[in-house]
Amino acid sequence: MASIAVVGGGVVGISCALALQADGHEVTVIEPGPIGEGASWASCGCIAVGEIVPLSQPGMLMKVPGWLLRPQAPLTLRPASALRVLPWFLRFAANARQSRMRAIAEDLARLTFAATEDFKAQIADIGRPELLVERPVIKLFEDAQDRALMAAALDLARDLGCRIEDVTGAEAHEIDPAIASDFHSAALLRDWSFVTDPVLLVSELHNAFRNRGGQVVSGAAVEFDRKGQMISTVRLSDGRVCEADEFVIAAGIHSRRLSDRLGVPLKIEGVIGYSTALRDCNVDLGHTVFYAKGGFGMTPYEDALAVAGTIEFASSDAKPNWKRADILVDHARRVLPGLRTDRAERRMGRRPLTPDTRPIIGRSKRLPNVTFATGHGQLGLTLAATTARLVAGEFAGRATNIDLSPFSPDRF
Ligand SMILES: Cc1cc2nc3c(=O)[nH]c(=O)nc-3n(C[C@H](O)[C@H](O)[C@H](O)COP(=O)(O)OP(=O)(O)OC[C@H]3O[C@@H](n4cnc5c(N)ncnc54)[C@H](O)[C@@H]3O)c2cc1C
Incomplete structure (x- = not known):
């Protein structure tokens, strides 16, 4: 058995740590904290099984001028960041072809179709099965x-096996009476489900890891030392070092610098999204609801209603534009009549997105003792448990039914 340092204790890192620990490895997680406040704390909480059609879609380059001009649109590119993001963005746009879109969707489907079972096994293992609500989105x-x-996106997802049902707006209102009754139509995404509290999920995974003897070192990794081809230690910002036989890089958007x-x-960019947690909101929503026109979703968490979404391409040091979060809340009133929004807490998260929307899972041929588990974009919560199973499987030489080559860190 090996000593393994997992760099990053967000939902992906701590899931990998638990799976490796279960195989008998001696695992240390390096995490600056606060626990659970990586990208997942701004998330919409969905186990988004059908979210397989990449964000890069045909005709994308034509739309860029409009994005630059409309900073409050659901999808936007900040003019001040445009030059810095450009090299990544050109790779992203190069995937915006019909044939690439289908190939990427097929690869993502192989992962997401395993996600619900992997997630259920994970939360059953830590004794918190109630964290998942299995209701269609x-x-x-x-x-x-x-x-x-x-x-087009719905048809492709359907074609690849996603269960999607068309209903009228009135039927959507019948399914969840909190929704306004005058929508034109809706799609029921039958394979999806939601987590009642993503921050609690990450903290419960940490608790289980610690209770089973895992060590969490509070600090930020900044540098690595080598012995020949191998990495021998990771250095922390305060000068401490952590030695290990193997390293897993799972620091979300910060994995890029590492x-x-x-x-x-x-090639990872932090694609900004916003979320507002509304407490005492006067609405009893039972499902996650997406408002397609506004580009956001609403999930009834245990203690608040989360209104989350938007896609903002901006450089990693860009400050939040809270107006974008406020616009979502305004639109949420259209969807949920009577919604009260006076007790609101705004959050921002950076989705670690690759230009081909595929996560990065597995070893690099260039570094024999380093594994990557990052770049999950809009699917980190969905795929954390599956990623952990695949990473642990690779360490153990266990066969899995998923070919990891499309997710290789060496593909860039
Ligand atoms: C608005 C919004 C809605 C979303 N909705 C969904 C959804 O419905 N479903 C879904 O599946 N996904 C969703 N996502 C995406 C999801 O939140 C991310 O993909 C996921 O959180 C990524 O997990 P991660 O562990 O890779 O990164 P993070 O959650 O960002 O965790 C990275 C961790 O690394 C730590 N770290 C940083 N630097 C260092 C360092 N130097 N050394 C050590 N550790 C470090 C951080 O403190 C952090 O804890 C959404 C995201 C946003 C922003």
């Missing part, structure tokens, strides 16, 4: 044009 369309804009230090540059 409802995607609402304002009018026929709104529905038509989503048609991978540069390791000489395996990963």
Whole structure:
């Protein structure tokens, strides 16, 4: 058995740590904290099984001028960051072809179709099965044009095996009476489900890891030392060092800087999203609801209603534009009549996104004792348990039914 240092204790890192610990390895997690406040604390909480159609879609380059001009649109590119993001963005746009879109969706489907079972096994293992609510997600369309804009993505997802049912707006209201009754139509995404509290999930995974003897070192990794081809130690910002036989890089968007230090540059950008937690909101929503036109979703967490979404391409040091979070809350009132929004807490998260929307899972040929588990974009919560199973499987030489080559860190 090996000593393994997992760098990053967000949902992906701590899931990997638990799976490796279960195989008998001696695992240390390096995490600056606060626990659970990586990208997942701003998330919409979905186990998004059908979220397989990449963000890069045909015709994307044509839309960029509009994004630059409309800073409050659901999808935007900050003008001040445009030059810095450009090299990544051109790679991203190069995937916006029909054939690439299908190939990426097929690869993502192989992962997401395993996600629910892996997630259920994980939360059963830590004794918190109630953290998952298995109810379909409802995607609402304002009018026929709104529905038509989503048609290609929905058809592709259906074609690849996702269970999607068309209903009228009135039927959506019957399924969840909190939703306004006058929507044109909706899609019921039958394979999806949601987590009642992503921050609690990450902290419960940490508790289980610690209770089983795992060590969490509070600190930020900044550098690595080598012995020949192998990495021997990770250095922390306060000068401490942590030795291990093996290293797992799972620091979300911060994996980019760490991978540069390791000489395996990963192409990850932090795609900003916002979430507002509304407490005492006067609405009893039972499902996750997506408002297609607004580009956001609403999930009834245990202690608050989360209104989360938007896609903002901006450099990693860009400050939050809270107006974007406030616009989502305004739109949420359209979806949920009577919604009260006076007790609101705003959050921002950076989704670690690769140009081909595929996560990065597995070893690099250039560094025999380093494994990457990052770049999950809009699917980190969904795929954390599956990623952990695959990473532990690779360490153990266990066969899995998922080919990891499309997710290799060496593909960039
Ligand atoms: C608005 C929004 C909605 C979303 N909705 C969903 C959804 O419905 N479903 C879904 O599946 N996903 C969703 N996501 C995406 C999901 O939140 C991310 O993919 C996921 O959180 C990534 O997990 P991670 O562990 O890789 O990164 P993070 O959660 O960011 O964790 C990285 C960890 O690394 C730590 N770290 C940073 N630097 C260092 C360092 N130098 N050394 C050591 N550790 C370090 C951080 O403190 C952090 O804890 C959403 C994201 C946003 C922003």
